[in-house]
Amino acid sequence: MGETFAMKILGRAAGKKVREGEIVFVEPDYVLTHDNSSAIIGKFEATVPGSKVKYPKRLAIVLDHVIPAASSKNAAGHRKIRKFVDEQNIRHFYDIGTGICHQVLPEMGLVKPGSIVVGSDSHTCTYGAFNCFATGIDRTEAAGIWITGKTWFKVPETINIDITGSFTAGVSAKDLILTIIGDIGAGGANYMAVEFNGPAVAGFRICDRMTIANMGIEMGAKIAAFQANSVTDRYLEAMGVDISEALWSDNDAEYTRSYEYDLADIVPVAACPHQVDNVLPIQELPETGIDQVFIGTCTNGRIEDFQAALEILRGHTVHSDVRLLVGPASRKEYLKAMQMGLIQDFVEAGAVILPPGCGPCLGAHQGALAPDEKCLSTANRNFKGRMGEKDAEIYLSSPETAAASAITGRITDPREVL
Amino acid sequence: MQVFCYKQDDINTDLLFPGKYTYTCSTGPEILEHLLEDLDPAFAKSVKSGDIIIAGENFGCGSSREQPSLGLRYVGLKAVIARSFARIFYRSAINQGLLLVQSPEAVEAYNEGNEVEIDPAGGIIRIEGRTFNFPALPSEMLSILADGGLLNHIRKEFSGGDER
Ligand code: SF4
Numbered sequence: 256m257g258e259t260f261a262m263k264i265l266g267r268a269a270g271k272k273v274r275e276g277e278i279v280f281v282e283p284d285y286v287l288t289h290d291n292s293s294a295i296i297g298k299f300e301a302t303v304p305g306s307k308v309k310y311p312k313r314l315a316i317v318l319d320h321v322i323p324a325a326s327s328k329n330a331a332g333h334r335k336i337r338k339f340v341d342e343q344n345i346r347h348f349y350d351i352g353t354g355i356c357h358q359v360l361p362e363m364g365l366v367k368p369g370s371i372v373v374g375s376d377s378h379t380c381t382y383g384a385f386n387c388f389a390t391g392i393d394r395t396e397a398a399g400i401w402i403t404g405k406t407w408f409k410v411p412e413t414i415n416i417d418i419t420g421s422f423t424a425g426v427s428a429k430d431l432i433l434t435i436i437g438d439i440g441a442g443g444a445n446y447m448a449v450e451f452n453g454p455a456v457a458g459f460r461i462c463d464r465m466t467i468a469n470m471g472i473e474m475g476a477k478i479a480a481f482q483a484n485s486v487t488d489r490y491l492e493a494m495g496v497d498i499s500e501a502l503w504s505d506n507d508a509e510y511t512r513s514y515e516y517d518l519a520d521i522v523p524v525a526a527c528p529h530q531v532d533n534v535l536p537i538q539e540l541p542e543t544g545i546d547q548v549f550i551g552t553c554t555n556g557r558i559e560d561f562q563a564a565l566e567i568l569r570g571h572t573v574h575s576d577v578r579l580l581v582g583p584a585s586r587k588e589y590l591k592a593m594q595m596g597l598i599q600d601f602v603e604a605g606a607v608i609l610p611p612g613c614g615p616c617l618g619a620h621q622g623a624l625a626p627d628e629k630c631l632s633t634a635n636r637n638f639k640g641r642m643g644e645k646d647a648e649i650y651l652s653s654p655e656t657a658a659a660s661a662i663t664g665r666i667t668d669p670r671e672v673l
Numbered sequence: 674m675q676v677f678c679y680k681q682d683d684i685n686t687d688l689l690f691p692g693k694y695t696y697t698c699s700t701g702p703e704i705l706e707h708l709l710e711d712l713d714p715a716f717a718k719s720v721k722s723g724d725i726i727i728a729g730e731n732f733g734c735g736s737s738r739e740q741p742s743l744g745l746r747y748v749g750l751k752a753v754i755a756r757s758f759a760r761i762f763y764r765s766a767i768n769q770g771l772l773l774v775q776s777p778e779a780v781e782a783y784n785e786g787n788e789v790e791i792d793p794a795g796g797i798i799r800i801e802g803r804t805f806n807f808p809a810l811p812s813e814m815l816s817i818l819a820d821g822g823l824l825n826h827i828r829k830e831f832s833g834g835d836e837r
Contacts, residue, residue: 278811291738302824321696328697377737377761391766393739398822402831407813442731446760475734477760522696530683613802618693635695638687638735645691645711 257505259413260480261448264388264502265408268371270588273410282313282405284653285313285347285365285376288397289356290320293332295375295582295605298398306472309404315347316340322351322612325620353613357381357469357553361461362587365387368501370624373397376671378553378635380471383480384464385487386501390477392512399426409647410477411443411477413443417453418479425669428463429633429653431471431516431554433524436535438514443633445475447511455518462559469554470635473531482563523668525631526651531641532645537656537668544576545650548661553656555633558588565604565657567669574664580622582609592645602663618643631660674751675724676789677716680780682730686762689710689733698740701747713837722749725791726786727761727783729755739769746771746822752800756780767814767823770822774798779805793818 256266258266259475265271268616288295299308308314316336324330333351340348340383349359357378360366368386372379383391392406402405411434411646416435417482449471459467465479471479481500491498525540527533550556550564583589587612592598598608609615615622616634624630624647637649652660655669662672686692688711690704698704709716724780727744732755733741740763744799745753766773772793779798782805790799798805810818820826 276814297699298824302828326697332696353679375737376734391737391761393737393742393761393768394835395743395768395823396764399768399827402827405745409811440757441734442757445731445757472735472761475731475759508768532683561779617695618691620698623693630705636735638685638689638692640687640691640711 256509257507259409259448259504259508259510260364261388261413261478262449264371267502270606275354275410275412277410278553279410280405280407281371282383283313283373283400284367284370285315285372286315286374286397286400287315287356287360287372287379289317289376290332291338291375292316293335295398295401298395301396301402303402306402308401311656312346312659313593314401315360315365316345317349317353317356317614318351319355320617321533321619324335324400324609327468336517337457352586352611354587355553355556355613357589358556359384361531362476362585364491364496367489367496368498370500373400374417374492375476376442378469379474380476380479381469381553383468383471383478384461385491386481386483388478388480391472397414405532409446411446411448415448415449415513416449416451417515418451418455418515418518419453419460420455422518423523425655425673426521426523427653428459428466430466430521430524431518432523432536433526433651435514435516436470436474436532437524441473441530441532442475444471447476448480449476457484459486460559461486462557466554523653523656523670525666526637527655528637528648528650531635531637531651537666539555540666543629543650543666544664545666546576547578547580547622547630548657549580549582549615549622549626549630550657551580551631552653553584553585554587554635556582556584558591558595560633560654561592564654565597565600567603567655567658567672568662569600569606571662573606573661576664577605577661579606579661580609580615581606582614583611585611615642616639631666632659633657675719675785676727676783676787677713677720677723677724678727678783679712680727680729680783684712684732686727686733686738686741689701690738690744692736692738695740695777697709700786701744701766704740705748706735709734720748720750724771725751725789726753727780728753729780732758734759737765739765742766754779754787754800767817769821770825772818774807775803826836
């Protein structure tokens with residue numbers, strides 16, 4: 256019987272053949288932490304006072320969650336992190352404005368196909384887009400890995416998702432992954448690896464892969480991964496990343512479950528409050544007026560997302576009842592968007608541009624909602640209270656749907672305005 | 674001993690500890706103020722050491738923030754018994770030294786007001802005279818739990834000179 260991607264990658268790291276369910280100890284290639292590094296530093300220092308990080312080159316620290324600091328308490332946290340970075344010689348440190356961690360790590364060439372990346376952030380699964388075994392851990396475990404360089408994994412079972420066909424107009428990767436999550440459920444892939452296979456994958460751009468892998472955790476997945484191909488090779492080689500260690504499942508690998516999707520069947524959908532798996536076709540939604548639209552985050556804050564939104568938005572203005580917020584995923588994406596005139600187009604349409612970072616996604620600052628307000632967001636999570644107010648409602652959609660809705664002031668199928 | 678029963682599925686980390694406090698609250702007392710705030714506003718005031726939570730499927734799904742597991746451990750919660758747990762939360766609980774028990778049967782059997790007893794070493798839950806077994810944890814996890822969490826476990830390894 257063949258092996259799955261998860262078995263192969265954990266087996267190689269553990270230096271032996273592994274079976275599903277087995278516990279293995281491995282040394283991750285990178286440990287990502289962000290603003291929460293200040294709390295992790297506290298744990299590190301309390302556990303091994305005066306010690307050095309075991310593998311400083313394997314740490315990646317990105318300040319992105321609450322930037323610029325919203326309070327002096329945040330600012331003190333950021334300062335503590337900068338000091339630690341200096342003392343411990345952390346080379347891969349990216350200060351505020353570089354971008355959202357999950358966009359920055361690929362941009363900086365830290366996501367090598369076939370590598371293991373852990374992060375004290377649940378959307379670390381994003382790097383599955385680049386053939387990484389990438390998964391979230393908590394702060395305590397991050398501190399543990401800073402100290403020991405290693406951690407344990409249970410070798411997961413694998414779900415296979417086979418994708419064929421191509422998208423119809425107005426439909427994109429976000430609609431696909433929301434549809435999948437709606438079918439599989441918020442816990443349907445709990446503890447499991449998810450692989451995306453099938454002929455349609457060859458046609459996915461980097462941004463499509465990232466949008467899809469990013470949301471793996473919303474169905475509980477431990478990792479959500481793609482095979483490396485010419486698209487990822489070209490992107491990574493341009494940054495000098497070693498692509499020689501990519502791995503993928505054998506043809507006769509055994510999957511615990513399999514699903515099939517034809518992209519031609521996917522329609523614009525939204526995840527409705529307060530669960531990501533509460534997914535409905537936009538056409539089946541009752542009339543839903545909105546107060547705020549947010550286009551950004553590690554799920555959909557890239558150039559292609561902005562282009563897709565602007566194709567709909569150009570020539571229109573944002574509805575007078577709606578605030579449109581746009582957050583580039585990174586400085587690089589921001590610069591590209593400026594050079595291409597996208598930022599100007601957004602501003603002309605009435606948008607407010609936010610600094611490259613998480614922005615309103617986690618409800619800690621910018622763009623917070625008032626009680627009973629409704630926000631349509633291109634983010635990955637619509638939990639109650641997520642954007643700072645438990646009596647607000649968050650809907651999740653593609654950038655296309657977000658743009659169409661910003662024009663009409665209610666959640667709108669983008670095909671209506673195309 | 675009190676039992677807090679939240680049998681609905683998919684209780685997420687924002688319900689256990691709202692994200693807006695993630696970067697301002699990290700110690701036990703700070704976390705306790707907002708623990709389960711949007712799920713059960715009465716919880717933080719009434720929870721005591723030795724209490725138990727009963728929950729449905731996929732408890733703790735969502736963010737990797739550790740305030741939920743750290744906070745529950747801080748108040749001395751004896752265990753969470755659920756139909757199932759979200760993976761990162763499960764890991765995080767072990768890292769904090771908080772006992773999680775997966776037993777859909779026990780969750781099913783529990784009715785309000787029932788007495789619940791847990792014997793972690795024996796892998797047994799008792800509810801009103803009925804017993805339910807749960808599978809023992811792998812030894813790696815048991816030793817982390819026994820040491821009171823991952824960092825205590827590492828501290829012990831280091832001071833013991835056993836640097837593996
Ligand atoms: S953009 Fe949102 S989901 Fe992505 S890392 Fe930031 S807070 Fe998390």
